[in-house]
Amino acid sequence: MSVLAMAASLTGPGHYVHWGVVQISVANLVVIGLMVITFVIALLLPFPKGRSKR
Amino acid sequence: MTTADVRSGAQELPEPADEETPTWTGWVRRRALKSFPPDQLLPDRQPIYVASWIYVFGVLTIGALLVVLGSGAALALEGPTWYHTSNVGHFFNSLHLWSVELFFFFMVIHLWGKFFMAAWRGKRALTWITGAVAFLGSIGTAFTGYVVQTNFDSQWIATQAKDGLNSVGIGAWFNVLNTGQMLLWHVLLLPLVLGVLVVLHVLLVRKRGVVPPFGAINEPAQTPAVAGPAPAHTDHEEQS
Numbered sequence: 200m201s202v203l204a205m206a207a208s209l210t211g212p213g214h215y216v217h218w219g220v221v222q223i224s225v226a227n228l229v230v231i232g233l234m235v236i237t238f239v240i241a242l243l244l245p246f247p248k249g250r251s252k253r
Numbered sequence: 254m255t256t257a258d259v260r261s262g263a264q265e266l267p268e269p270a271d272e273e274t275p276t277w278t279g280w281v282r283r284r285a286l287k288s289f290p291p292d293q294l295l296p297d298r299q300p301i302y303v304a305s306w307i308y309v310f311g312v313l314t315i316g317a318l319l320v321v322l323g324s325g326a327a328l329a330l331e332g333p334t335w336y337h338t339s340n341v342g343h344f345f346n347s348l349h350l351w352s353v354e355l356f357f358f359f360m361v362i363h364l365w366g367k368f369f370m371a372a373w374r375g376k377r378a379l380t381w382i383t384g385a386v387a388f389l390g391s392i393g394t395a396f397t398g399y400v401v402q403t404n405f406d407s408q409w410i411a412t413q414a415k416d417g418l419n420s421v422g423i424g425a426w427f428n429v430l431n432t433g434q435m436l437l438w439h440v441l442l443l444p445l446v447l448g449v450l451v452v453l454h455v456l457l458v459r460k461r462g463v464v465p466p467f468g469a470i471n472e473p474a475q476t477p478a479v480a481g482p483a484p485a486h487t488d489h490e491e492q493s
Contacts, residue, residue, distance in 0.1 A: 230358070238362050241306035248304075 294459050302469045310363035311458075317356035318451065322444070324349040329440055333403040353395055360388060372464040380457040387450040394447055397439035400429050411435075 214225040302308075327345045328336050336342035364384070373381035400411040411429040418424045428434055 230354075234358060234361055234365075237358075238307075238365055241310070241362065241366070244306055246304045246306055 289456065289460060294456075296459075299463065300465065300469075302466050303463055307362075307366040308463065310359050310366060313359040314356060314363050315451070315455070317352050317359055320352035321349065321356055324352060325440070325444075337404070353398070357391070357395070360391065364388060367464070370464055370466055374464060375461060377457070377461045377464055380454060380461055383450050383454040383457060387447060387454060390443060390447045390450060394439065394443040397435045397443060401432060401436045401439050403432070407432075 216223050216225060216228055324345050328349055331342060331345075336346040367381070367384070396414075400407050400414065411432075414429045415424055418427060418429060427438075
């Protein structure tokens with residue numbers, strides 16, 4: 200089973216990251232990471248030019 | 254009264270009639286038109302700085318919310334037996350879950366963008382507050398959704414959550430083990446409050462305008478952001 204399939208599997212116990220008092224599931228960490236990436240892209244990616252009035 | 258008076262009076266009849274007839278419907282109409290002129294309520298142009306992807310996440314959040322409400326209505330119509338057993342029911346169940354995921358995903362990015370833009374500037378404090386309370390209300394709505402799935406997952410979550418709620422003294426009033434109570438919170442009370450807050454939030458955005466980024470004040474007009482001959486509202490002023 201690939202790493203991705205293992206991470207997405209719902210049949211086993213969840214995967215967690217421990218960092219001192221912080222404990223977070225890998226799934227939640229991935230979602231937070233995706234939000235940060237999307238936020239940065241939204242700031243940097245140029246917006247398409249609007250149509251000029253006919 | 255001369256003929257000329259009658260003519261001029263006939264031309265301006267609606268306005269004096271409004272003023273002279275003290276009805277609550279007329280008062281509401283005048284207040285609504287004064288607070289939300291049609292071109293401000295439904296604008297067809299936006300300032301140049303709105304031409305950025307970060308300004309898109311508010312409407313994406315509303316779009317996701319509409320899918321949440323639509324899929325939730327389908328689940329409510331057919332019931333748990335349907336959405337636990339049939340293929341179409343599974344689809345709508347998943348649609349409800351993933352639209353909620355997207356709703357929070359977009360809302361958090363919208364929140365980050367507005368936070369770093371200090372979007373409460375320019376008399377927009379109430380806009381910020383309604384957004385923040387709507388965010389907290391959404392968490393409550395999602396939470397009650399988790400405990401009314403009517404499966405083992407919801408039982409597990411409810412039994413874990415009751416200890417936290419009992420520890421802060423609201424367990425007797427807000428009983429997560431009472432599925433009927435949680436269901437009514439989830440499908441009636443919280444969506445109602447959330448709906449009112451969202452409408453109020455959008456109306457306030459229309460009234461105060463989209464918050465300008467730092468440094469955008471009094472900048473010279475540039476090319477239009479959206480269709481239109483010139484950017485409207487480029488003279489947004491900070492009124493902090």
